[in-house]
Amino acid sequence: MNETTARQQIIEVARSIFDRGLSHGRTGNISLRVGDRLLVTPTGSSLGTVTAEQLSVLDADGRHVEGQKPSKEAFLHTAVLRARPQDSAVVHTHSFHAAAVSCLADVDEEDVLPPLTAYYAMRVGHLPLLPYHAPGDDRLGPLAEERARTRHAMLLRNHGPVVAAKDLASAMDVLEELEETARLHLLLHGRATSPLTPAQADALRAS
Numbered sequence: 315m316n317e318t319t320a321r322q323q324i325i326e327v328a329r330s331i332f333d334r335g336l337s338h339g340r341t342g343n344i345s346l347r348v349g350d351r352l353l354v355t356p357t358g359s360s361l362g363t364v365t366a367e368q369l370s371v372l373d374a375d376g377r378h379v380e381g382q383k384p385s386k387e388a389f390l391h392t393a394v395l396r397a398r399p400q401d402s403a404v405v406h407t408h409s410f411h412a413a414a415v416s417c418l419a420d421v422d423e424e425d426v427l428p429p430l431t432a433y434y435a436m437r438v439g440h441l442p443l444l445p446y447h448a449p450g451d452d453r454l455g456p457l458a459e460e461r462a463r464t465r466h467a468m469l470l471r472n473h474g475p476v477v478a479a480k481d482l483a484s485a486m487d488v489l490e491e492l493e494e495t496a497r498l499h500l501l502l503h504g505r506a507t508s509p510l511t512p513a514q515a516d517a518l519r520a521s
């Protein structure tokens with residue numbers, strides 16, 4: 315993929331996320347690796363209005379080399395992609411239901427959501443919860459990198475999801491499934507549920 319196409323893809327996904335209410339205000343950021351360069355949405359930008367020309371470019375060492383100043387959460391993207399050479403795309407949002415789940419007490423921090431549906435097991439698999447750090451606190455970087463070695467989706471405590479995939483379309487599949495299952499989980503609160511059994515879920519999980 316050339317960089318022009320990559321820029322277009324980021325903007326298409328940004329609009330899709332914003333238009334469907336998966337991010338609000340200036341929250342959420344997207345990155346896509348092209349060769350040894352990483353395109354990432356800039357700091358202070360809204361996914362509803364950011365343009366292809368405004369995207370930041372980081373080099374292989376995460377240094378800002380071109381375009382506007384990168385999101386202050388760009389270090390999360392570089393950390394996750396360092397751990398996942400097989401992936402090229404990272405999407406992070408503050409999507410409503412996933413953010414709500416990130417604020418729940420007494421959850422399994424190794425796997426926050428139950429495998430309520432087959433598509434959740436297939437696309438998300440497991441969802442570890444990373445401890446709270448203030449936005450932009452780069453101590454979260456090493457924690458995200460460590461988790462990303464074995465997990466392509468994670469939830470930041472009191473914040474929102476981070477997902478990685480081979481391309482942006484696949485990352486969106488993961489993010490959407492995560493958000494829908496978070497919504498189901500909240501909707502079913504207080505009711506007896508019958509998630510997939512461990513064997514049923516494991517048969518579908520990619521990781």
Ligand code: ZN
Pocket residue numbers: 341342387406407408449473474
């Ligand atoms: Zn964030």
